Amino acid sequence: MTGTRVTTVVYSSPFVPAEWIAAHGARPKRFRPDAAAAARSAAPVAGMCPYARALAGEAMALRDGQVAVFATTCDQMRRAAEWAALETPAPVFLFNVPATHGTPAAARLYRDELHRLGHFLVRLGAGDPARKKLADVMESYDARRRELRDALGILTPREASEAIAAFDRDGSPPTQAAHGSLPHGVPVAVVGGPLMRGDARVFDRIEEAGGAVVLDGTESGARTIPAPFDRRRLRDDPVLELVDAYFGGIPDVFRRPDEALVAWLGRELASSGARAVVLWRYVWCDLWAAWVARLKELARLPVLDLDVSGDEGADRRTANRIQAFLEVLR
Amino acid sequence: MNPPPKRISMEGLDLLCARRSAGAPMPAYVGPLRRHVAEGDRRLLRLEYDASPAALRLWSFLLTEEERLHAAHAAGAKIVGAMKDLGTVPVMAYALPNVVAFYPDGAWWTPCVMELSDGLFCIAQSLGFGESFCPVRAMLGAFVNRAHFPIPDILICSAGAVCDDFSAIAQRVESLGHPILWWEMPHRRRPEPDEPAVELPGGFSAPASQAAFVRSELERVRAALEGLAGAPLGDAELAAGIAEANRVRRLLADLRRLAYTAEACPMPALEMLIAEMLAIHFCSDRAESIRVLADLLEEVRRRVKEKVGIVAKDAARVFWVNPVADLRVMNLLEDSGGRLAGTEFLFSHALDPIPEDLPPMEALARMALADPMAGPSADRAARIVRDARAFGAEAVLVSRIPGASHCALEGAVIARVVREELAIPVVEIEVPPVADPMMPTLRSQLEALVETVQERRKR
Numbered sequence: 001m002t003g004t005r006v007t008t009v010v011y012s013s014p015f016v017p018a019e020w021i022a023a024h025g026a027r028p029k030r031f032r033p034d035a036a037a038a039a040r041s042a043a044p045v046a047g048m049c050p051y052a053r054a055l056a057g058e059a060m061a062l063r064d065g066q067v068a069v070f071a072t073t074c075d076q077m078r079r080a081a082e083w084a085a086l087e088t089p090a091p092v093f094l095f096n097v098p099a100t101h102g103t104p105a106a107a108r109l110y111r112d113e114l115h116r117l118g119h120f121l122v123r124l125g126a127g128d129p130a131r132k133k134l135a136d137v138m139e140s141y142d143a144r145r146r147e148l149r150d151a152l153g154i155l156t157p158r159e160a161s162e163a164i165a166a167f168d169r170d171g172s173p174p175t176q177a178a179h180g181s182l183p184h185g186v187p188v189a190v191v192g193g194p195l196m197r198g199d200a201r202v203f204d205r206i207e208e209a210g211g212a213v214v215l216d217g218t219e220s221g222a223r224t225i226p227a228p229f230d231r232r233r234l235r236d237d238p239v240l241e242l243v244d245a246y247f248g249g250i251p252d253v254f255r256r257p258d259e260a261l262v263a264w265l266g267r268e269l270a271s272s273g274a275r276a277v278v279l280w281r282y283v284w285c286d287l288w289a290a291w292v293a294r295l296k297e298l299a300r301l302p303v304l305d306l307d308v309s310g311d312e313g314a315d316r317r318t319a320n321r322i323q324a325f326l327e328v329l330r
Numbered sequence: 331m332n333p334p335p336k337r338i339s340m341e342g343l344d345l346l347c348a349r350r351s352a353g354a355p356m357p358a359y360v361g362p363l364r365r366h367v368a369e370g371d372r373r374l375l376r377l378e379y380d381a382s383p384a385a386l387r388l389w390s391f392l393l394t395e396e397e398r399l400h401a402a403h404a405a406g407a408k409i410v411g412a413m414k415d416l417g418t419v420p421v422m423a424y425a426l427p428n429v430v431a432f433y434p435d436g437a438w439w440t441p442c443v444m445e446l447s448d449g450l451f452c453i454a455q456s457l458g459f460g461e462s463f464c465p466v467r468a469m470l471g472a473f474v475n476r477a478h479f480p481i482p483d484i485l486i487c488s489a490g491a492v493c494d495d496f497s498a499i500a501q502r503v504e505s506l507g508h509p510i511l512w513w514e515m516p517h518r519r520r521p522e523p524d525e526p527a528v529e530l531p532g533g534f535s536a537p538a539s540q541a542a543f544v545r546s547e548l549e550r551v552r553a554a555l556e557g558l559a560g561a562p563l564g565d566a567e568l569a570a571g572i573a574e575a576n577r578v579r580r581l582l583a584d585l586r587r588l589a590y591t592a593e594a595c596p597m598p599a600l601e602m603l604i605a606e607m608l609a610i611h612f613c614s615d616r617a618e619s620i621r622v623l624a625d626l627l628e629e630v631r632r633r634v635k636e637k638v639g640i641v642a643k644d645a646a647r648v649f650w651v652n653p654v655a656d657l658r659v660m661n662l663l664e665d666s667g668g669r670l671a672g673t674e675f676l677f678s679h680a681l682d683p684i685p686e687d688l689p690p691m692e693a694l695a696r697m698a699l700a701d702p703m704a705g706p707s708a709d710r711a712a713r714i715v716r717d718a719r720a721f722g723a724e725a726v727l728v729s730r731i732p733g734a735s736h737c738a739l740e741g742a743v744i745a746r747v748v749r750e751e752l753a754i755p756v757v758e759i760e761v762p763p764v765a766d767p768m769m770p771t772l773r774s775q776l777e778a779l780v781e782t783v784q785e786r787r788k789r
Contacts, residue, residue: 044742072490099514290498290499
């Protein structure tokens with residue numbers, strides 16, 4: 001960046017609070033990378049997660065005023081951040097999200113990382129928010145997030161996924177009533193890693209094959225929406241409230257131990273009535289690959305291990321595999 | 331009189347063992363390697379060994395570790411299963427009385443040593459860990475079939491800035507009913523310009539806040555170890571433990587300096603790999619590991635003094651990055667006209683001296699933070715550049731670990747930095763646990779590297 005003030009912070013991890021960035025006066029843009037951007041990264045194909053490659057490629061296309069924030073939530077991602085930092089003049093920040101949780105030290109580390117991110121933004125020309133400003137921004141996000149949550153129940157799975165993506169991009173809740181019809185068919189849960197741009201079509205593929213998506217448990221879905229804030233604590237100590245809502249509340253696959261994800265999946269799969277699970281994971285993603293067998297054990301449901309490469313033809317292969325999976329279930 | 335330096339077959343080493351048995355007394359664990367073959371360690375038949383009593387002792391020490399662990403367990407010692415951090419937790423554990431620590435991670439070599447007859451990969455596969463995972467998945471099988479190491483009384487695993495394979499496999503171990511104490515290893519970053527920093531063993535620096543954080547995490551480990559041992563682990567005990575660990579590290583430093591810089595290569599690559607591995611958890615007997623290394627160092631000193639080596643003096647000097655899953659590939663280096671001139675087996679923090687002029691927990695925290703896996707690949711590459719330069723390496727070989735989450739990008743970064751900084755050839759190979767079908771390819775790659783080095787010498 002050539003001395004231009006930071007205007008936009010792009011990131012993909014659900015553990016980076018949009019409120020924190022917005023309170024610093026920059027635009028938070030949590031986005032889904034384009035699979036085609038992976039080629040731009042020039043990172044090795046073999047052994048590297050396509051999502052991490054795509055994210056690195058996207059970071060290389062940043063313009064003046066834009067900065068990228070990666071999170072250490074997996075080995076591939078922290079290395080992708082390093083790769084991107086080597087290849088792009090744009091500032092790259094690597095947010096250390098602790099894997100352990102439930103200890104004061106882990107929560108403190110996450111809080112310290114928030115402050116470090118804040119200092120990083122301030123050095124790039126952002127403002128240093130007062131407590132009241134942060135609380136106001138959080139309250140505003142909380143209200144809009146409530147609207148988003150309310151809307152999710154009446155949207156089709158694809159619409160819901162796209163509504164979350166739109167909210168993540170610019171903080172706006174859905175403005176239109178649902179126009180698609182809610183699906184009927186074999187109830188299927190989709191769980192796993194993040195979606196790339198356009199990947200929400202996987203929900204269509206499932207419906208076309210006779211399924212009905214009853215749970216979006218991907219990283220891009222409702223699973224990673226932070227819990228509502230506590231109004232009183234938000235005013236007393238907004239940063240602590242951010243820590244609780246994001247670090248303390250979002251269940252994910254990289255956390256050790258992973259009991260929160262186990263509990264979330266157990267609860268949500270049961271309440272969704274899913275009869276089968278599609279596990280969405282990228283090739284070379286060890287963390288989700290390790291969950292294939294565990295999901296079968298925990299959910300006692302048929303599991304389709306959908307290893308996604310993000311390359312040309314991936315959509316067709318995905319559709320075929322979903323078709324075959326659901327044919328067996330129907 | 332010592333035999334001349336050369337590599338010999340297992341039968342040759344067993345003959346040497348028989349001759350030694352008739353002479354000077356040897357530690358009880360030293361014996362012919364064929365006894366391990368009888369137990370299934372078939373890879374030993376395919377390896378070549380340094381022809382020395384010191385190497386015999388080294389191999390016997392290594393191959394009897396499981397017996398040692400079971401004996402310690404039966405005798406009432408508390409067994410600590412340290413996982414992933416490669417070098418920190420054992421220093422703490424061995425500072426306590428009647429506590430033995432080892433790395434279940436070490437099971438990653440079992441499929442190689444037993445040429446897949448152990449079935450560990452099959453068990454791992456049945457639990458969802460197939461070939462897309464690093465060979466350390468064998469550890470999972472060992473926890474299930476209990477045919478190798480005793481189940482530890484406590485498992486202590488670092489999480490955070492670690493490889494995803496290991497993290498996922500360890501989580502699976504826990505899901506099978508083996509509780510784990512997880513402690514956080516943050517991603518080591520470079521200090522901001524205005525941020526208080528500390529120097530780490532090995533020459534890097536880190537923010538003081540990160541060292542303080544790791545120290546607080548290690549305090550949790552200390553409390554758990556005290557609870558296990560029923561004895562206090564005070565700073566005095568830790569300082570004594572660090573001093574003993576440093577004895578091992580100093581021996582290895584001398585050994586590495588001589589072995590990697592001598593004009594005539596005094597010790598084969600395979601034995602150097604095994605020797606370096608002792609630093610991690612002392613092969614479950616800290617005192618004996620010191621004697622084993624002292625023996626090896628004496629042998630190397632003698633050879634250096636006599637200017638004799640195990641390969642031709644013009645062998646290409648190769649710096650080796652990452653441990654190999656198939657031990658036989660270390661033999662291949664010398665078969666291809668190369669020799670070791672430095673290593674970075676992913677645990678350089680277990681080789682660097684631990685500061686003895688700091689409070690022990692601070693020293694251990696800094697050591698843990700120096701883990702090459704915890705920091706940027708560029709840091710690791712810089713260390714490789716520095717060491718390769720110091721050892722006079724003429725080429726760098728990066729041995730990728732199949733399926734490992736860090737290898738793809740890390741190898742690319744290392745290759746790039748090494749080429750820029752040293753302008754020497756770099757080659758990447760990938761070594762599966764039993765590499766026999768790939769041996770011709772690997773040999774071609776190594777020979778091409780050696781030829782490149784030889785060509786460059788002519789310029």
